[in-house]
Amino acid sequence: MIKFKHLIYIAIVGTLLYACGSDSNPRVDNFDHEAQAVIDNDSLVVFFKNNYYDEALDSVKPITNGQTSLFDDDKLVTKEVTENDINYKLYYYVNNVGNPNEDKGFPTVMDSVYAKYRGQKIVRRDSLSPDFDKNTTWFSLNGVIRGWTHSLIHFKGGNNVTDNGPINFEDGGKGILFIPSGLAYAKRGTATIAPNSILMFYIELWDFVKDTDDDQDGVPSINEDLDGDGNPRNDDTDENGTPNYIDTDDDGDGILTKEEDRNGDGNPANDFNDPNKPNVPDYLNRDIRVKS
Template identity: 80%
Template sequence: MIKFKHLFYTAILGTLLYSCGSDSNSAVDNFDHEAQAVIDNDSLVAFLKNNYYNAELDSVKVIDNGQTSLFDDNKLITKEVVESDINYKLYYYVNRVGSPSVDKGFPTVMDSVYAKYKGQRIKRKDSLTSDFDKGTTWFSLNQVVRGWTHAFIHFKGGDNVTDNGPINYENGGKGILFIPSGLGYRNSGSRDGAIKPNENLLFYIELWDLVQNTDDDQDGVPSIYEDTDGDGDPRNDDTDEDFIPNYADTDDDGDGVLTKNEDKNGDGNPANDFNDPNNPTIPDYLNRDIRIKY
């Protein structure tokens, strides 16, 4: 029941958060994303060199008295990301990684997380807009802008300390994301117009909780493990070529038997059942020659 309710809210939020991002995938074909990535990085570096983290205000501020810039702050991490064959640099600032009493580890790029966030647009090297969005909610890391996907996996959730009041967590991960437009809303901007084309973004984030080994289609195989080609992105794996990626397909090989039922040993994990002597390395749920409902 908990998983079903969670997935219901995840699906709704995924639609809301990723609907704008989906616009970016329909961008003009001849747009030079590689050149834009260079422009974005130059702009982000200039911003990082002209601003610092003010711990007292818990906010990014323009340097006005020799403070250590974000660019030179050892809490700032630079991450190389490749998306659609384009090289991007994603920057994230770690206030704290997270130290929950019950450690669920770091989320994967396919996991569902519960987080608080606030977003601003980076206008110039010394200027941010007011908040264009903020909230606290569940969402799936495979259904949001890719800057979130690649950054949230470096933080941990916290401890639920709610006591007869509003939901409250402590000891969770906390940081700031600096996202190039190519890992945000690209050259299309957001559908509602709040984010313009090719705008770099800043997000303050707190990771509160996560669902380990999120299983989007509830077929017994965690979404992160439905990456049959091993490229780290389960979104592009579709064994039966029905245009539904495996992580969202309840019958991965299209043989008429649900994946969750191709579990001969009954351990709840279809990925470790191999019953075809002619194809001993292919699990039954990906093998159309095995059509027995166990």
């Protein structure tokens, strides 16, 4: 089942990378993303002060009778996030962190997750749009808007309680994400979301694939973050334009990474056979070509 999920995910990643490929005629971006981040945060603060979480309805509602605002609610968490040198404030509301019996911990920014969600746009300080999207599906935290990536890692999965019926989970992570436009679709927008829209998502995290390995090379994608900046997407050992986490031959020596596992334990990252580079694993060392 896990391998099947990975195959689906690899196909999705390939499509996303093709769709988001570089522009052969790049234009100068004169949009002030930093100023927009400030505008979005001001709008979110106003929204929080005028709305509250209605537990009975499991919904965010305008304050009508002295309810505790989201702004003053201890369950609302603020997170500082930097993307493309712009500082953002991301917010998420924690109904339940999640507590599976077999505790896999929290997913990483590169893991594949199984979640239920529905999204709305924050229109005014006391107004939300109808749902623009809702689904229950597998997806990669590396392949979605960055607000999702940086939020879902703070929730855990749940327990599979399926009994000869539809797949179902209980006690999973549950919350609400409040995402500034710069961590969503920014000035681009989509067919259904206007540029610079602030988004809100109700989410339930049901499960995830611990140590997701996107290219199936034996090295978890999160561990292909060689420079240690928390972002494996910018690590490309052989400088071929394909980051290591989706490169089946990380050092470009003609031998697949998964085959540079001389000790045969399924982990190429602990094979060191070059005395001149004792701290460089074989799969990242072009000077040594050792197959398992």
